[in-house]
Amino acid sequence: MLTPELWSIILLSLKVSLVAVLLTMPVAFGLAWLLARGRFPGKLLLDALVHLPLVLPPVVTGWLLLIAFGTNGPIGRWLADWFGVSLMFRWTGAALAAAVMALPLMVRAMRLSIEAVDRRLEGAARTLGASPWRSFVSITLPLATPGLLAGAVLGFARSIGEFGATITFVSNIPGETRTIPIAIYGALQIPGNEADVTRLAIIAVLLSLGALLVSELLARRMGSGKDSHVL
Amino acid sequence: MSFEIDVERRLGETRIALKLASPGGLTALFGPSGAGKTSVLNMVAGLLRPDAGRIVVAGETLFDSASGLDLAPERRRAGYVFQDGRLFPHKRVRDNLLYGWRLADPGHRWMTLEEAVAFLGIGPLLERWPRSLSGGEAQRVAIGRALLSGPRFLLMDEPLSSLDAPRRAEIMTVIERVRDDLKLPILYVSHDRAEVDRLASTIVEL
Numbered sequence: 133m134l135t136p137e138l139w140s141i142i143l144l145s146l147k148v149s150l151v152a153v154l155l156t157m158p159v160a161f162g163l164a165w166l167l168a169r170g171r172f173p174g175k176l177l178l179d180a181l182v183h184l185p186l187v188l189p190p191v192v193t194g195w196l197l198l199i200a201f202g203t204n205g206p207i208g209r210w211l212a213d214w215f216g217v218s219l220m221f222r223w224t225g226a227a228l229a230a231a232v233m234a235l236p237l238m239v240r241a242m243r244l245s246i247e248a249v250d251r252r253l254e255g256a257a258r259t260l261g262a263s264p265w266r267s268f269v270s271i272t273l274p275l276a277t278p279g280l281l282a283g284a285v286l287g288f289a290r291s292i293g294e295f296g297a298t299i300t301f302v303s304n305i306p307g308e309t310r311t312i313p314i315a316i317y318g319a320l321q322i323p324g325n326e327a328d329v330t331r332l333a334i335i336a337v338l339l340s341l342g343a344l345l346v347s348e349l350l351a352r353r354m355g356s357g358k359d360s361h362v363l
Numbered sequence: 364m365s366f367e368i369d370v371e372r373r374l375g376e377t378r379i380a381l382k383l384a385s386p387g388g389l390t391a392l393f394g395p396s397g398a399g400k401t402s403v404l405n406m407v408a409g410l411l412r413p414d415a416g417r418i419v420v421a422g423e424t425l426f427d428s429a430s431g432l433d434l435a436p437e438r439r440r441a442g443y444v445f446q447d448g449r450l451f452p453h454k455r456v457r458d459n460l461l462y463g464w465r466l467a468d469p470g471h472r473w474m475t476l477e478e479a480v481a482f483l484g485i486g487p488l489l490e491r492w493p494r495s496l497s498g499g500e501a502q503r504v505a506i507g508r509a510l511l512s513g514p515r516f517l518l519m520d521e522p523l524s525s526l527d528a529p530r531r532a533e534i535m536t537v538i539e540r541v542r543d544d545l546k547l548p549i550l551y552v553s554h555d556r557a558e559v560d561r562l563a564s565t566i567v568e569l
Binding site: 274 | 405408409439453
């Protein structure tokens, strides 16, 4: 039912999305923390910048990535000079595009979960002898975990579905950047591929649904002492 | 002197100022809601920084604006019992009780889990989650958690206010035993005259 070609598309999508989420997690958490707890001038601007990929036309995001990371772009040239690395037409580029597009959703979910932690519990931990770091690790982080997981899953689902920025930035290269949405789009351009389109679409639905269910189960298991839900 | 407190702090429109020196036993801060009683406890615990002043407990200076001394909350060895218990919702009763005990310098611990459990009668609760506890049960666990952290003194913020009459009597007995058997200095906040009259050796009106 699934040809080797379809399998490689699915595996590529999973790889790109997984790397995108892992790449984005620390960045998204740092930004979510700053926005939830920080007090600094320019916070509103940072908030807006983080949300930009959510509202910009994806093709514009892809084009901006192309300018920055292209062969002659400032970051692209720096990567090439110092590391001999290019993201152009590579799966790593697809992962970067997915990461940028997933960032706002992940930051939003993580920020909410950090804001939901009762800070008075951190105060209680401090009076019991916990350093700020210890209180963060033993109180804040575990209480925020279901929301952090929700953010990661949301980012993963978003990455699986990423299309516009990816095709603009790294095009449609079989085995490198042809993820599920791009393969579906490509198949739709040629008559007679309806069967492949259907299969890929079903897989996209199953992957997204599966991701949501798995994270809900994880969150319930971890939060057996309290109410915690991803869905 | 157990508590020597001379602090002031502005919070929005209200200005909190308090000066007290009390011998041992239970010192009650008594006054209406909104008088800043909890803020005083938070200043002694190190959770709220006074604008100016000095806090000395049992001979150790915790805060002194003149010399710039401001001990972090985790270095003050305060056993703080909060109004709402404030148990950690993601930890079972046992791990709540042991939270401060595990962090304490072994030389500072003066009670074991078994002793605290026997003292407070909370043996059957150890494997429970905080959300499944009644108000009285949660308050006993909160007292146990504070005692197990090896404190030099206790801060109690209206620990009876969320309880019904039978539970109040029960927890009051526990507090009397902490005061008399363990001989810990206690700074106690309440707006209930009868409670203060029964428990306090020194009353400070705010």
